[in-house]
Amino acid sequence: MRSNYLKKYPDSDLEEKELIQRLKNPESKRIAFHSLVRIYQRKVYALVRKMVIDHSEADDVTQEVFLKVWLHLDGFKENSRLYTWIYRIATNECLAYLRKKRIRFFLPIGDVEQQLITSLERQNYISGDEIESKLQKALLKLPDKQRLVFNLKYYEDLSYEDMAEITQTSIGALKASYHLAVKKIENSLMSD
Amino acid sequence: MKHENHSKRLEQRERKDYFAIPEGYFDELPIKIMERLPVSRESKAWNQLWFWQLSGSLFLTAVLLIGYWLIPTQMPLNAESLLAEVPREAIIEYIQNQGIGTDEIMENISLEEVEFDEVYLLHDVGPFFDKKNIDRLLEQYQTTDELLQ
Incomplete structure (x- = not known):
């Protein structure tokens, strides 16, 4: 099942082109941006x-993502789709955040994993x-x-083409990465 | 083959929202983001224009006030100075036209402060101010005629 919900706007009747036109117009830019946030906030937050x-960290990063979207709106080229562009900013922001976290606390990779697991165990879950x-x-x-890559494919249900546009990686590399991730996860689940 | 089985097993799983989100979070998030947006260039330009316009107005006002205080004014500011510029004939004519009597004039004049020229002026007011009347007035106001010499 493809992610058709990303091509249309679930919370608004605005078509992407119309939204982009309003975002490019200085008079309607802020109102249109408010619509954009309302449309994409759940998807961006879930990814982050x-x-x-x-x-609270996801909240901070999500806000940063939308601030960057606002700051770079003028540089948005309409040859790519709005949602892939926003996802690209979100993925870059997430990776940069985790990288900075390691640098800031001089944490080796294993310690960051453990910290994330501890954080995961503290969370309230729906499921x-x-x-x-x-x-x-x-x-x-x-x-x-x-x-x-696993999250984009498994949870967000994106196509490899869209993922390639978002991550600026070849489709072949993405497929290999995803399948390797699946294998690791399955092995991990079976070993527990 | 085994790898495909792994994929299938994961693919067959129902994908659930795992993480709980605080209630009302997505109602507040757009507000928080909109509040953090930087001021647009247009607004900034308008603010700068407004700042320079206000600065210019304040500077002009300051210059005018300083000029008002520092430059000595040539304009007479009190009634006596203004009256001094009016020709004597014009004042006499005005008094006659207004029907103001001598008694009324005298009641409003303090002879102690009146100089000779001003008393002498009374001779021109009309036939009433002859020698006899002047003497009577001098007697009434207890003064001498030295001022009239």
């Missing part, structure tokens, strides 16, 4: 939350599914970029 785990919990922990053992 899966990467940084903690809600009480034990396997889902194990899946989330297994995901945290993956390298950040591989985890990102």
